[in-house]
Amino acid sequence: MTTRGSKKWASPAMAVLMVSTMLLSACSSKEDTASGNAGSPAPATLKVELFDRGNTPSGYTISDSYLTRLVQERFGEPNNINVEFVPVPRSEEIQKLNVLMASKSEVPDLVFTYDSGTFNRYAEQGGLTDLTELIDEYAPNLKKFLGEDTLAYGQYNGQQFAIPGRRLVLGKYAGYVRQDWLDKLGLPAPSTTEELYNTLKAFKEQDPGNTGGKVIPFGVSLAAAQYEPLIWSFIKPLTEEQRYTLTQQLGSSDYPALLPGFEDALKFMNKLYNEGLMSKDFGLDKDKKQLWQSLQNGLVGFYTEDAGEPYFTWNDFYENLQANVPGASITPVDTFTNDAGEHAKPAYAPNAMYVMIPKSSSNAVAALKYLDWMASDTNLFDIQFGVENENYTLVDGVPVVKPDATSDITDRLYNFGDVAIIVNGKFAGDDAKNEAAYIAQTPEKFQADMKKSVEISNVDTIQPVRFGHPIEAEAKYGTALADKFQEIIVKLTMIKPEQFDSIYDSMIKDYMASGGQAILDERTAAYKEMTSK
Numbered sequence: 206m207t208t209r210g211s212k213k214w215a216s217p218a219m220a221v222l223m224v225s226t227m228l229l230s231a232c233s234s235k236e237d238t239a240s241g242n243a244g245s246p247a248p249a250t251l252k253v254e255l256f257d258r259g260n261t262p263s264g265y266t267i268s269d270s271y272l273t274r275l276v277q278e279r280f281g282e283p284n285n286i287n288v289e290f291v292p293v294p295r296s297e298e299i300q301k302l303n304v305l306m307a308s309k310s311e312v313p314d315l316v317f318t319y320d321s322g323t324f325n326r327y328a329e330q331g332g333l334t335d336l337t338e339l340i341d342e343y344a345p346n347l348k349k350f351l352g353e354d355t356l357a358y359g360q361y362n363g364q365q366f367a368i369p370g371r372r373l374v375l376g377k378y379a380g381y382v383r384q385d386w387l388d389k390l391g392l393p394a395p396s397t398t399e400e401l402y403n404t405l406k407a408f409k410e411q412d413p414g415n416t417g418g419k420v421i422p423f424g425v426s427l428a429a430a431q432y433e434p435l436i437w438s439f440i441k442p443l444t445e446e447q448r449y450t451l452t453q454q455l456g457s458s459d460y461p462a463l464l465p466g467f468e469d470a471l472k473f474m475n476k477l478y479n480e481g482l483m484s485k486d487f488g489l490d491k492d493k494k495q496l497w498q499s500l501q502n503g504l505v506g507f508y509t510e511d512a513g514e515p516y517f518t519w520n521d522f523y524e525n526l527q528a529n530v531p532g533a534s535i536t537p538v539d540t541f542t543n544d545a546g547e548h549a550k551p552a553y554a555p556n557a558m559y560v561m562i563p564k565s566s567s568n569a570v571a572a573l574k575y576l577d578w579m580a581s582d583t584n585l586f587d588i589q590f591g592v593e594n595e596n597y598t599l600v601d602g603v604p605v606v607k608p609d610a611t612s613d614i615t616d617r618l619y620n621f622g623d624v625a626i627i628v629n630g631k632f633a634g635d636d637a638k639n640e641a642a643y644i645a646q647t648p649e650k651f652q653a654d655m656k657k658s659v660e661i662s663n664v665d666t667i668q669p670v671r672f673g674h675p676i677e678a679e680a681k682y683g684t685a686l687a688d689k690f691q692e693i694i695v696k697l698t699m700i701k702p703e704q705f706d707s708i709y710d711s712m713i714k715d716y717m718a719s720g721g722q723a724i725l726d727e728r729t730a731a732y733k734e735m736t737s738k
Contacts, residue, residue, distance in 0.1 A: 248285045251571045252313035254302075256623040257292040262616040267292045271617035272588060272624045280578045286571055299323055306332055309565040314572045317370075317560045317626055320456045321358075322683040324559040325675035328361035334562040334569045336365040343570055344577035347627065351580075358556035362674060368576060370557030373630030373639045374512070376662025378434045378550050381515060382507045384536040386413040394538050398438065398473075401507065401540040405482045408506040414530070416504050423483040424505035426490040427691055429458065432474070434509045434550050436461060436694075437667060438541035439470035449732040452670045453724050455683040459551065459669050460690055462716060463725065468709060474698040475705055488695035497522055503530035507540075512662035513643070516651035523651070537658035552666035557629030579627050588625045589632065590642075591618050603638050604631075605645040672735065678727045682720025689716050 257267045265271070268290040281288045291313045293301045299320055305312040306327065318324060327333050340348055348356065351371050359367030382394060382404070390413050395401040405422035407413075412420050425431045440461055443451070451463040461467050477483045490496055499505050501522055515523045515535055526533050539548045560576065562569050579585050590597050590604045595614050597604040607614075622629070633642035640659065647655045693712050700708055717725075 246285065248281075248287045249568065249571060250287045250289055251281075251315075251568050251575060252289045252291050253315045253572075253575070254293050254313045254317060255290040256295040256298065256620070258295045258620070258623070260619060262612070262619055264613075265616070265619075267620075270620070272621065275588065276624070279584060280575055284571070284574065286575075288575070306563060309563070312563045312565060314566040314568040315560060315562060315575070315626075317558045319558045320683075321454065321559070321675070322456060322680035324359075324367050324561065325361060325677070325680040327561065327563075328366040329675075329677065329680070332564050333366040334564050334566060336368065336562065336569070336573065339569060339573055340365060340368075343573040344580075347573070347577045347580040349580075350627065355556050358554065358671075359559060367559040367561045368627065369559055370626055371628045371632075372553050372555055372557040373628060373632060373636075374643060374659070375553045375555065376512050376659060376666065377552055378430055378509055379512045379658040379661040380434065380507065380509045380538040380540045381535045381658075382538050382540075383408075383414070383505075384534040385532055386506055389413040394536060395507075395540045396538065397542045397546075398540065402477075402482075405477070405507065406480075409480075409482055414503050414506070419504050420506065421484050421499055421504050422481075422506045423477060424496050424499060424508035425484045425487040426493045426496040427488055427695065428491070428493050430510045430514075431487070431493075431496070431508065432694060434541050435474065436467065436470040437551055438543050438549050439473065440464050440466040440549065440667075441544065446732060448670050449672070449735075450725065450729045452728075453686070453721065454670070454676065454679050455687040455690065457554075459667075460687070462686075462690055462693070462713070462721065471694065471697045471709065472705060474694070475700070475702060478698045479702060488699065501525040501529060503533055507538075512658045513647065513655045516647040516655045516658070535654070537654055537661055539661045539664060547665040548661075549665050549667055550662070552663075552668055554669040554671070558626060560626050576627055579625065585625055585628065585632055589618070589621050589628075600645075602634070603641040603645060604633055605642075608648060672728070672731050674731070676724060676727050676731065678720060678723040682723060686716065686720050686724075689719060 255267060255273075261267050261270070273288070273290050276288050280286070293305075299318060302316055302318060302323070305316065347368070351369070355369050355371045356365065358369040359365055361367075380401075384394075386408060387394060387404070390407055390411060392404055392407060393400075395404045408420060408422040412418070414420060441464070443464065447464070453460045453462060461470075474483070478485075484490070484496065484499070486495065496505070496508070500508070503526060523535065526535075541548060541550070543549045562572050566572065579588070586604075591614070593599065593604075595607070596610060596618065597606050599605070630639065631642050631646070633639050644652050644655045644659065689712075693716065696712065697705060697709055
């Protein structure tokens, strides 16, 4: 053996062999690195739709944020998957989704919509992956989390074509009234439709907010939360057959255009409008901007909205109102009553958005594993609540948002609802904790009223009507009829009372000719089939 420095070498022949082996190994290593193998297969790519609401905080992009990094670290890396988030503008989601689905090659592996008609149309056209057997094999935790009742909303002709998100908060609406105005006039909080009408008249005639004649007794926009509580309170008691056949589901909501009492509701709105008791230009306020401005400026005495809406910190409406009008206060009320004296109002179905895997995707298994991961361990909790003692503290097992958290901490979760697509609402563990956590999202000074508004939203609720299979005419005509429904509301509210009857008849006739009759016929046939079994 010869020695060179501190290394020992064998015979010349052996040395040549060793050097050759080292060179081959080095070349092989370089080739593996260049090709991305490096001893393991190249990562797959899973594309996931993500709503872009135009509210991404500084330092993040819609596809690169605290939550997208969390997903990649906890799910992507252990599974050798690059999770790529594909932004879709929230305001154009259906149009954009239609374009993506048509392209096939550009559509993400996971897409979603709140619109049942869009889901049914994709399923009918064969554009979605059948998940019936795959979910049992690859997503057992997800299946357990959602439950059979929720999963049923994603079935088409008995096959599972969508994963419906689980909706935790089923109550929709509450009323809100200026308590300081009531106190100034010595009035109790209105608790019936008649009492509300008298309160609105008092607000207009006595102007307790000293608005200089700008008072808006009843704030209304062209959004469902502003007119649905009123309209549904006028609907007459229905037989089972009427509920199933006369209700029309347009998009994700039931519409009462054909239900007895709908005409009476519009006559009442017409009365309020012609007496100057509601927002004058509500028909132009489709995005609620004018309503929010009027509310913050202290001009509105009463309005209806989603449960708890005024109290969330992201809204800032209530804080701004109190800054603009010292002493202003709002209290939740349950006002609209039907003929039976009940505070009837619609509730949400137990499903939220429809999460779908396009038929063109080759990553159905990875997509289901991703959803199953979200339903496992603490992943969903951490996406929704963040980091303990930074974003929240635990109080009796309920996560409570830290009021002193800095913006860089709160910004982590700015779009948690759009990432946590298997659920609508914050899931804290069980129903009681979920409600407590929902209320605890608001500042402590608002939590009593927040709780009251949630309780109101769950009183005398009207449950959605659902057949065991989709109504094809609703998917075909739903979008156009939803627009016509709003046209009916606006025009019949704003016309002179003496014009009401004739214009109501003509507009309903047009509604029926534009698809309403087709939906009625199909629902009637479906009801007969359902009851004959």
